[in-house]
Amino acid sequence: MTEALDLKTGASPARRLSAGIGAQIRAFVRTPINVVLLVVLPLVVVEGYGVAMAAFPQLPFVDTGTLAEMGRVNGAIYSVAFFAGVLGLFQVISARQADERLRICGYSRSELFASRLITVALGSLIITGAALAVLWWNVPPEAPLFAFGALALAALVYGLIGMLVGAVLPRALEGSLVMVFLVDFDDFLSSGLLDIDSPILPLFPLHFPHKLFRSAVFDGSVALGNAAAGVTYVLVTGVVALLVYVRLTGNGGELA
Amino acid sequence: MPNIENRVREGDANLADSHVLEGVELSKTYEPPWPDWVPMGRRVGVLEGAEITIDAGEIVGIVGENGAGKSTLMQILVGALAPDAGDVRRSGQVGWCPQEPLLYDRLTVRETFRLFGTAYGMDDEAIVAARDQYADRLGFAEFLDYRIDHLSGGNRQKINLSVALMHDPDVLLLDEPYTGFDWETYLEFWELTEELTERGTAIAIISHFVSERERFDRILELADGRLTDVTDGGPKDAASADPRGVSADD
Numbered sequence: 268m269t270e271a272l273d274l275k276t277g278a279s280p281a282r283r284l285s286a287g288i289g290a291q292i293r294a295f296v297r298t299p300i301n302v303v304l305l306v307v308l309p310l311v312v313v314e315g316y317g318v319a320m321a322a323f324p325q326l327p328f329v330d331t332g333t334l335a336e337m338g339r340v341n342g343a344i345y346s347v348a349f350f351a352g353v354l355g356l357f358q359v360i361s362a363r364q365a366d367e368r369l370r371i372c373g374y375s376r377s378e379l380f381a382s383r384l385i386t387v388a389l390g391s392l393i394i395t396g397a398a399l400a401v402l403w404w405n406v407p408p409e410a411p412l413f414a415f416g417a418l419a420l421a422a423l424v425y426g427l428i429g430m431l432v433g434a435v436l437p438r439a440l441e442g443s444l445v446m447v448f449l450v451d452f453d454d455f456l457s458s459g460l461l462d463i464d465s466p467i468l469p470l471f472p473l474h475f476p477h478k479l480f481r482s483a484v485f486d487g488s489v490a491l492g493n494a495a496a497g498v499t500y501v502l503v504t505g506v507v508a509l510l511v512y513v514r515l516t517g518n519g520g521e522l523a
Numbered sequence: 524m525p526n527i528e529n530r531v532r533e534g535d536a537n538l539a540d541s542h543v544l545e546g547v548e549l550s551k552t553y554e555p556p557w558p559d560w561v562p563m564g565r566r567v568g569v570l571e572g573a574e575i576t577i578d579a580g581e582i583v584g585i586v587g588e589n590g591a592g593k594s595t596l597m598q599i600l601v602g603a604l605a606p607d608a609g610d611v612r613r614s615g616q617v618g619w620c621p622q623e624p625l626l627y628d629r630l631t632v633r634e635t636f637r638l639f640g641t642a643y644g645m646d647d648e649a650i651v652a653a654r655d656q657y658a659d660r661l662g663f664a665e666f667l668d669y670r671i672d673h674l675s676g677g678n679r680q681k682i683n684l685s686v687a688l689m690h691d692p693d694v695l696l697l698d699e700p701y702t703g704f705d706w707e708t709y710l711e712f713w714e715l716t717e718e719l720t721e722r723g724t725a726i727a728i729i730s731h732f733v734s735e736r737e738r739f740d741r742i743l744e745l746a747d748g749r750l751t752d753v754t755d756g757g758p759k760d761a762a763s764a765d766p767r768g769v770s771a772d773d
Contacts, residue, residue, distance in 0.1 A: 282641060283641055283642065286637065286638050286641040286642075287638070290627060290630055290634060290638045293629065293630060293634065294627055294628075294629035294630060297629040297670070298629060362627060364623070364625045365625045365626055365627050367603050367625065368603075368619065368621065368625040368626075369638070369639070369642050370603075371601055371602055371603055371617070371619055372619075372639055372642035372643055372686075372690075373642040373643050373644055374642050
């Protein structure tokens with residue numbers, strides 16, 4: 268005989284959030300490719316970019332560091348942005364349908380978004396630490412804490428963009444391609460390796476993190492204007508990602 | 524207001540008239556997100572004014588051909604999908620067992636119950652009690668520490684069903700719930716549904732076909748976007764028919 272279970276007490280949002288984040292972190296570390304990427308990506312990309320750039324002659328308009336150092340700096344930014352972007356993407360698409368069920372069972376859409384976002388943020392901080400450690404091996408930053416902050420900003424903004432792409436384009440292959448090309452293009456244009464003077468450059472997600480990171484690594488300085496612009500960019504992207512996520516998860520994936 | 528189980532025990536005279544779930548004039552069409560002149564995707568009308576009521580303590584079968592819109596109807600009834608038109612009224616808690624087990628592959632069975640139990644607002648003690656109860660009844664106790672993606676299809680379906688049942692809902696919406704079950708589990712499933720309906724739980728089961736009609740109080744067929752009562756073989760309006768299969772006009 269089935270007994271009636273009459274022990275419902277109601278769960279606080281904090282308890283739901285904690286359970287959601289715990290589940291996401293477990294799912295993350297139990298996916299081998301995530302762990303492999305976390306370890307291998309910074310090493311391969313930072314050193315690979317450094318070695319590749321060392322083969323080029325010094326460019327006249329690059330006035331900070333050698334090209335090999337610039338390559339490693341770009342590699343660090345690329346590795347954190349790409350990893351966080353893909354993490355954000357898969358956080359949304361891999362659990363999209365199960366999330367819908369969890370919403371029916373009692374989670375609010377904003378709680379689901381928050382649990383994904385916190386997981387992405389944690390992953391971003393870990394990859395940031397890994398990339399900075401690899402960079403430090405050959406290019407010790409002048410201001411390590413500021414460098415960490417700038418790199419984390421690059422990871423966070425792409426983590427959010429990954430979530431946004433995952434909500435709008437919930438397909439692994441197509442979403443991954445968007446992230447690869449977007450991060451690659453953005454990192455290249457924002458890197459300072461090209462003498463580009465265009466009013467649209469500040470619209471690219473890595474524009475301000477790149478400036479902040481280069482100055483933190485090479486000069487040990489921080490331009491407050493760039494920092495404020497970078498943080499604002501992250502906040503605006505976060506709001507847009509939240510709104511799109513909430514609209515999409517509320518209607519079976521269809522924009523209402 | 525006492526819950527449905529208590530109202531059954533107290534012999535609530537109004538219970539027979541109370542719809543725990545009601546879908547009124549439900550319509551749904553899947554449309555591509557671009558204009559008609561773009562030759563990608565096509566418009567598919569699924570529901571056109573479908574009506575359904577489910578009362579406390581009854582078990583309703585919803586049948587229909589492949590692509591008739593059964594799963595769409597269930598997603599609308601449970602709130603996973605918005606209808607284009609019409610209204611859904613629910614009273615009490617809903618349990619939903621989707622056709623595909625919508626679970627987190629990388630979590631263990633134990634973690635799955637904890638996550639969904641927390642979503643339902645159950646405390647740890649209630650979650651463990653529900654988990655152990657259904658693990659014992661449906662026979663997955665030895666798999667509690669297995670990850671979902673390491674389970675067989677049948678065992679995954681047992682977890683899928685148990686997650687829908689664990690919070691003791693007032694209305695259960697089950698989409699092909701016994702797919703992959705072995706015979707013992709299949710029989711256990713029906714025993715479980717009988718106990719639940721005796722306690723006042725309303726159950727709707729979607730199936731391609733109903734092989735054991737005597738197990739259902741009503742059978743509704745979804746065709747051409749509408750539901751008709753085919754309990755006794757002939758079509759009747761699904762919403763106006765009596766829950767036990769007697770027409771409202773009789």
